[in-house]
Amino acid sequence: MLKTFSIGGIHPAENKLSAESAIQVLPIPQMVSIPISQHIGAPATPIVKKGDEVKVGQLIAKSSGFVSANIHSSVSGTVFKVDEIMDASGFRRTSVIINVEGDEWLEHIDRSEELVKEISASKEEIIKRVGDAGIVGLGGATFPAHVKLSVPPGKTAEVLIINAVECEPYLTSDHRIMLEKGDEVLVGTQILMKALEVNKAIIGIENNKPDAIAHLTKLAANYNGIEICPLKTQYPQGGEKQLISATIKREVPSGALPIEVGAVVQNVGTAYAVYEAVQKNKPLIERVATITGKSLKNPSNWMFRIGTPVKDIIEAAGGMPEDTGKIVGGGPMMGKALSSIDVPLTKGSSGLLLLPREETARKATKACIRCGKCVSVCPMGLEPYLLMVCADKKDYERLEKDAVMDCIECGSCSYTCPANRPLLDYIRLGKGKVGQIMRARK
């Protein structure tokens, strides 16, 4: 029996339309908008102004705290302005807008394809370079990577878990990275192991990607301490707590971090970015995203420069289909709906999904028939039907008691509900309120 996580879970239609499409390089746009907040934590502080000349890889906004991340220019050219523009969240946020001129890189960045296996950097140097390169979790959560590598005093990391699950339907960028950059990913994994001082790493891959499992298993024979762990395809296995449960059978306690059970989880794309930062001096200025959708002409995977407008990647894939009803940044289960295609792609853009109108329109909400399906699919063992009622009745005390803050917002409950009840919408409202109350109490 293949491994999977302990409680709940669903199996939505996989729709991995772009799995066979090799990563292509998206042409550099004429203008990029690079938001200074592309990560969880404090926004970076811009250090360039209008008229400044910048090169590819140059720091343009500086990390403003421990939980924050550097932002680098992804192009060469002139800063047009530093201004507020709408980003993927729909809010206006400060961004550095650069007019592109040529493609001139900073000299110390190694742009060759040659694999560098020898890890010369020390533990401290690795963490510093990962921080300097502005690397964040590339699975979508965008948590600054160097923070996770800095194990708090009193805790010890025992195992590094690489998240190569890609449990979201449609998305294939991690899948392609494993197939095309396998060695780089494994060297990146060893760099992360060195930073964490662990001698064991587990790469968790769902068995709907047998080619990636076979490829990495073959390569991993040349690397010490890396184990490839095939997992049963089950959503939301890419959730940090679920992946830890699936791979090492430990459950992270409510409110605690993975380090509590001796684990550190990093995304496979992050491992690749770490390789590039440490071995090649390349900051996080580009990444791979999937552009996909059932009506789209050419579902495919693209390496794009951070700050490229969303509409460029849509054009590259054959243009927006007539029947598009929703544009989702990310996957269909946890992605965010975009209100415009002029917003920039950022560090967290793992994919772009164009959903046909009839698939995305919500159906009428019916009365709860108490079937209990939301309870049985919840991967955190919560009772979504009850949390929805409590959020609606503003019973925040009971919400907190029934562990609303444990909800990982995977959406399995809303996805499953036969009465089309917007369970997660209400739970989010409740979480927001309970979070406020808990912070005020401190």
Add this chain to the structure above:
Amino acid sequence: MNTKVLVAPSPHVHSGDSIQKNMYGVVFAMLPALLFSFFYFGLGALVVTLTAVASCYLFEFLIQKYILKTEVTINDGSALITGILLAFNVPSNLPIWIIMIGALVAIGIGKMTFGGLGNNVFNPALVGRVFLLISFPVQMTSWPVSKGLTSGYIDVETGATPLAIIKEGLKNGQSLSSLMDKIPSNMDMFLGNMGGSMGEIAGAALILGLAYMLIRKIITWHIPVAVIGSVAIFTGILHMVNPEAYAGPMFHILTGGLLLGGIFMATDYVTSPMSNKGMIIYGIGIGVLTVVIRVFGAYPEGVSFAILIMNAFVPLINVYVKPKRFGEKRK
């Protein structure tokens, strides 16, 4: 480009599951037992089923449209289930007017007074059934003897159910082994060749329906297994203690409405607990109460009462029996 797009929070896709799909799935699962009752009881079964279903639809429509003045939701399939289950729970020679009263009680009192589908505490079909059993005890316990497809409706020969034969016989001081000759063999009971309510006699057909519902994931195994398992264990112990006074597990599982109740009535979404742990407690409660009523109570059959009593405990079970949370410390 001027395409208008929706902006809404995730998830952006839905499983496509719906109330109708589940309800009609249950109806499909009841078809083997329904068809069997047509073959076994002939015309009577057809008349009873059609009357029960039509009355449930009619009363739900009238109440929603003219009394509650709300949206009419008769298409959700739940009235169809209540109608068929009500028919399953009565003899096939029950007069039309009694069936209609049963349907009115089931839909009117059992379901609509609580606010309609999703809000009722008790299984509507059972509320109707028990009301009829108490109000019309003679008509509700005269079971037609099968003449196959040619069986008539009202004017049919009647006989007793195996449970009633045993209960009466034991009361009159007969020994169990002598009574066993008067009841059908286990195989006959499994295939449905015995007296009883329309839908409860054919164990094989009911189990076929259970298999379908489990495969389609309409229900989980917890309730049926807990109900049937606890009856098997409880009666097994009694039988071992005194085989002359207490019939064995096989007899109790195959007779009366145990399979019908455990598979189709106790598993009603609305009136059963939400968590798997809760479902098992609820199922064991039904099993134990059924045996207590059958063996020690006044009625030969106790499944209906057991389910209704446990229905009343469901809100309490939901409050006190929580699913195991992820990361919760095991005690």
